[in-house]
Amino acid sequence: MTDAWPVVPPAAGTPACGPPTSAPDGGWQVTRYADVRAVLTDPAFVVPAVDAGPPGTLAWLRATVSRFSAPHLHAERRAIGVSALAALDPDELRREAARLTAATLDRAGDRVDVMTELARPVPLRVLAGRLGLADPVAAGTAVAVVAAAYHPGVDPTLLRRADAAVAALLALSPPAPPQVRANLIGLLVQACDATAGLVGAAAHHLLTPAALRATAGIDGGDLLAEVLRLDPPVRATRRVTTAAVRVGGQDLPAGSPALLRFDAANRDPLAFAEPTVFRPGRPGAGPLTFGAGERGCPGDRHALSLAGGMFDVLRERCQRTRAALRHEPHPTLRVPTSLEVSVR
Template sequence: MTDTWPDIAPAAGTPACGPPSFAPERGWWVTRHADVRTALTDPAFRVPVVDSGPPGTLAWLRASVSRFSSPPRHAERRSMVVTALAALDPDELRQEAARLTVAVLDRAGDRVDVMRELARSVPLRVLAGRLGIADPVAAGTAVAVVAAAYHPGVDVAVLRRADRAVATLLAVVPPAAPEVRANLIGLLVQACDATAGLIGAAAHHLLPLPGGDPSGAGRTAELLTEVLRLDPPVRATRRVTVSAVRLGGRDLPAGSQVLLRFDAANRDPTVFAEPAALRPGRPGAALLTFGAGERGCPGDRHALALATGVLDVLRERCRRIEAPLCHEPHPTLSVAKTLEVSVR
């Protein structure tokens, strides 16, 4: 096995690092590592408010989860997620994800679409089962529908399907207070596209083509951390300034729409030596893909464990089939539509 990896070029649309920049049609873009970290931790930058709706609808769900909560409600709702995750052993998640991946490959024939058969289903099935969801398979299907409508801007038909999917999920989530149930569903939704995007990106970058050299050396978990840096499934996150603030030498007025670009900040050459190189074992403290501060992702270890379980098996048994990689249309996420591999 080789112990070196090729550089990973930035995805199309990834901006270069520089001072915060403004354009009327898009608002402010923040790309430098130090500036993104500051905006993630400075109370002058808030998560945009979302409107609520009738109980049991998508609008109600979004307004009830910690991710979109205002500061007075965020800590209480986040603790619901932290409590649920504390009962889950990441190593057990990894082992179960690996077991289900083996089962899929054993019945797949000589080819399998990683995105359809593994990345979008295995992590959700494992996580839903461990959270006590009554029907993990049905829950996974419903979560994918909700995830497709989770961010504002989708059409009415998609919203209606998502409302029905929220009702399906409420029927299988263990009994609890409404906000607790909403945050369990939110945890599954958060894991859906982000974990699928990580598995797809990792399979694309780490699996060799048929006839090529075996997958390079390195522990899968360390390789995934580098994929998260170089080709993050969550490319950006939004904030709004609640007061005038100076960031990176620029003055941002109150009410400014701000997009924090993880994809650019994770390649900041002032923080990462050889920023395009995939170097397993880099210190992980600088990685921004999971956020930072009080709103940093509480399930980072669990997401990595689930992805590691899938990728451990893929690296052992699969080769990537050369084909153009197309991604789902989304303003802040990067999730491959399909990714075929050959199975041995």
């Protein structure tokens, strides 16, 4: 352990904390911890509506999963995912993720790309298998295709590929009503980039020689919690007002889009002492990366278990190389494209 924890600068594009600010398009950006939490728990803010589509397509999936559901449909659909996750043992997920990570490193040479070989395939393979999909490896590949097109406004080519991937996932899913199968697939899609981004960020910040020495003996869960705060894989989420509402001293008219910046709120000096300093095990408020309120992530424990199992093995056997780090071009996600480590 060290008494001089490093300062972690914010990622490019992270705004400073302050009152909600308006944008030229009529939307609002919310950056302070208390304001973001207030919006997440206020029924006057809802998720933006998505268009429906023919059964078995990406548009159908988005319109059927709890994440994008209107308030009157959300509870029933969320319960499907909550019930499925309740049947999974987080400790068992952690062990299996660690086992697959170790097996991959055993087969690797002296270098391995954490993102392509581990962070993307391993969590999906474990989770898909435990959720009953017939071929977890094929399911993981299809989920990645769906995740790339999951948010509205992507390239039409990605949409066509995603439609085919949704059809493949439905064929691999256990027999159940369409709404149930859609929400099981939704769990996998939500886990895809978020878990990969967490593992990648942890490897980036904590597998350097200096970081490995400084964090020896410190609980991996505390380390991951601080990575989630300072370099969250999900940087923001969107809401829209259903009525005029006041947030952080600003009046937002009905129909106002709001972009909630987790990356800024997690560095709010009113919520975190020395907010730019990496300090695992810090007391007080937790990061908002998993959301809050009725739409908070239902699989936060499972995601942390999967990432924790992988990270335990990585910190024992791997060290970061000096290869350049780049991230996927995405407005609200922060996921490395590749991250090379040497294998000990």
